[in-house]
Amino acid sequence: MRLVADNLAGERGGETVFSGIGFTLGGGDALVVTGPNGIGKSTLLRAVAGLLPLAAGRLALEGGGEKWPNLASACHYLGHQNAMKTALTVTENLAFWRDFLGEAHLPLSDALDMVGLADIGHLPFGYLSTGQRRRIAIARLLVAYRPVWLLDEPTAGLDRASEAQFADLMAAHCEDGGMIVAATHLPLALENAQQLRMGSG
Numbered sequence: 780m781r782l783v784a785d786n787l788a789g790e791r792g793g794e795t796v797f798s799g800i801g802f803t804l805g806g807g808d809a810l811v812v813t814g815p816n817g818i819g820k821s822t823l824l825r826a827v828a829g830l831l832p833l834a835a836g837r838l839a840l841e842g843g844g845e846k847w848p849n850l851a852s853a854c855h856y857l858g859h860q861n862a863m864k865t866a867l868t869v870t871e872n873l874a875f876w877r878d879f880l881g882e883a884h885l886p887l888s889d890a891l892d893m894v895g896l897a898d899i900g901h902l903p904f905g906y907l908s909t910g911q912r913r914r915i916a917i918a919r920l921l922v923a924y925r926p927v928w929l930l931d932e933p934t935a936g937l938d939r940a941s942e943a944q945f946a947d948l949m950a951a952h953c954e955d956g957g958m959i960v961a962a963t964h965l966p967l968a969l970e971n972a973q974q975l976r977m978g979s980g
């Protein structure tokens with residue numbers, strides 16, 4: 780499977796925010812996107828996810844077969860927001876996403892265990908701390924399978940131990956043939972990742 784981005788341009792509110800962006804990822808590859816505030820990192824990720832139209836260029840998932848007929852169908856998108864309902868419990872939120880997304884992957888209890896929060900499935904999401912909320916949002920990546928993870932500031936609010944735990948999850952996803960595109964201001968422990976520095980000419 781290959782994710783091909785060719786000569787992309789993105790716009791917000793009628794203004795071009797970036798142009799001439801290109802990259803190619805194969806199974807197991809990761810791309811780290813960096814650049815100053817407002818340069819268009821989130822816009823790029825949302826375009827790859829199919830949530831925003833491109834102003835120009837071509838995005839394609841090659842070799843996805845019948846299971847992943849287009850790029851959007853193959854993507855998990857973890858945005859700045861955690862996309863969880865505060866009144867529902869952690870388990871209810873994750874069960875919703877597993878059923879909504881399809882392609883059930885890890886059991887909910889295993890996913891919670893892998894983000895170090897095995898004991899809080901019964902709590903309303905709204906009771907959780909900032910870092911705990913982010914870790915539950917990360918657990919969503921594990922309960923339904925998608926080969927492409929699009930991660931916008933995934934480690935914002937995480938402590939050191941949780942950062943390391945998430946690095947292991949990203950590495951396992953890539954070892955399994957998955958792909959990652961991550962926008963970040965913080966160092967991410969993604970070995971051998973390609974780098975895209977937006978705004979550096």
Ligand SMILES: Nc1ncnc2c1ncn2[C@@H]1O[C@H](COP(=O)(O)OP(=O)(O)OP(=O)(O)O)[C@@H](O)[C@H]1O
Nearest residue numbers: 791792796814815816817818819820821822823962
């Ligand atoms: N809905 C919108 N309408 C108009 N302009 C927008 C909209 N959303 C974002 N923008 C503008 O698009 C540009 C790119 O924003 P974007 O969020 O992609 O940047 P970013 O590189 O992710 O920034 P940060 O590092 O602060 O997260 C900014 O100038 C922003 O003001």
